Amino acid sequence: MGYEYDVFLSYTRRGGGDVWVREHFYRALREWLGNEMAEEPRIFVDWNQKTGVSWPDNLETALLRSKVMVAVLSPPYFRSEWCLAEWDSMLERHRALGYGTLDHPQGLVLPVRYADGQHYPPEARSAQQRDFTPWNKPLPYETYSRSRDYEFFYAAVQQLAGEVAERIQEAPPWDPTWKVVRPAVDPRSLPPGPLPRL
Numbered sequence: 768m769g770y771e772y773d774v775f776l777s778y779t780r781r782g783g784g785d786v787w788v789r790e791h792f793y794r795a796l797r798e799w800l801g802n803e804m805a806e807e808p809r810i811f812v813d814w815n816q817k818t819g820v821s822w823p824d825n826l827e828t829a830l831l832r833s834k835v836m837v838a839v840l841s842p843p844y845f846r847s848e849w850c851l852a853e854w855d856s857m858l859e860r861h862r863a864l865g866y867g868t869l870d871h872p873q874g875l876v877l878p879v880r881y882a883d884g885q886h887y888p889p890e891a892r893s894a895q896q897r898d899f900t901p902w903n904k905p906l907p908y909e910t911y912s913r914s915r916d917y918e919f920f921y922a923a924v925q926q927l928a929g930e931v932a933e934r935i936q937e938a939p940p941w942d943p944t945w946k947v948v949r950p951a952v953d954p955r956s957l958p959p960g961p962l963p964r965l
Contacts, residue, residue: 768832768941768943769832769941770832770833770834770938770941771809771811771828771829771832771833772809772810772811772829772832772833772834773800773804773808773809773810773833773834773835773935774796774800774808774809774810774811774833774834774835774836774837774931774935775811775829775830775833775835775836775837775853775857776788776793776796776810776811776812776836776837776839777836777837777838777839777844777850777853777854778838778839778844778850778881779839779841779843779844779846779847779850781841781843781846781847782841782842782843782881782882783903783905784839784841784843784844784881784882784905785905786905786906786907787839787881787903787904787905788812788839789814790905790906790907790908790911791902791904791908791911791912791920792839792879792899792924793810793812794908795920795921795924795925796810796837796924796927796928796931797810799924799925799927799928799929800928800931800932802928803928803929803931803932804932804935808935811829811830811833813826823949826849826853827947827949830853830856830857830947831856831943831945831947832941834875834934834935834938835857835875835876835877835931835934835935835938836853836854836857836875836876836877837876837877837879837927837931838850838853838854838857838876838877838878838879839879839881839899840878840879840880840881840882840884840887840891840896841880841881841882841883842882842883842886842887844881845886845887845888845891848950848951849950851948851950852947852948852949852950854876854891855948856946856947856948857875857876858874858876858890859945859946859948860875860945860946861874861875861876863945863946864939873934873937874894875934875938876894877897877927877930877931877934878891878894878895878896878897879896879897879899879927880896880897880898880899880900881899881900881903882900882903883900884896884898884900897923897926897927899920899923901916901919901920902916902917902919902920902923904916
């Protein structure tokens with residue numbers, strides 16, 4: 768056992784964030800992170816889960832075995848019990864390791880602001896975030912990638928990737944006793960269909 772992923776990408780499917788993450792953010796982050804690391808980056812995103820796996824168990828395992836989390840924040844993110852569980856899980860690890868102190872100010876969560884910022888919980892509002900609100904266009908790649916704004920978006924992801932690579936490099940040794948928070952909702956009681964985490 769040990770780490771399986773470098774990055775757990777946490778986002779909500781509400782409010783346009785899913786289109787933006789899939790069409791723009793994930794592909795740019797993967798590309799730039801690959802330029803910052805000796806090995807191909809291992810990024811967990813929920814749409815890459817294998818058919819037939821128990822998605823709550825698979826999400827839990829992926830989160831437990833990821834070095835850092837990049838969280839794409841918006842008000843709908845904090846209304847999702849599954850996203851909150853991911854956020855709280857990594858913050859639990861952060862606290863257990865004594866991160867967020869004067870001696871070790873950096874953490875394991877790299878927040879990216881997709882929308883708003885005023886309607887976040889206090890702990891999220893107080894965390895330094897990379898502001899991507901100027902480029903939060905949930906448009907198809909073919910449309911948005913041809914716009915003038917895309918150059919600035921791409922440069923912002925490049926800067927973020929450098930910081931993510933540093934945090935990956937500084938990740939603590941893996942510990943199987945780290946806790947993962949599960950939402951209060953019993954996933955077996957949810958109707959079948961698209962992933963209900965969001």
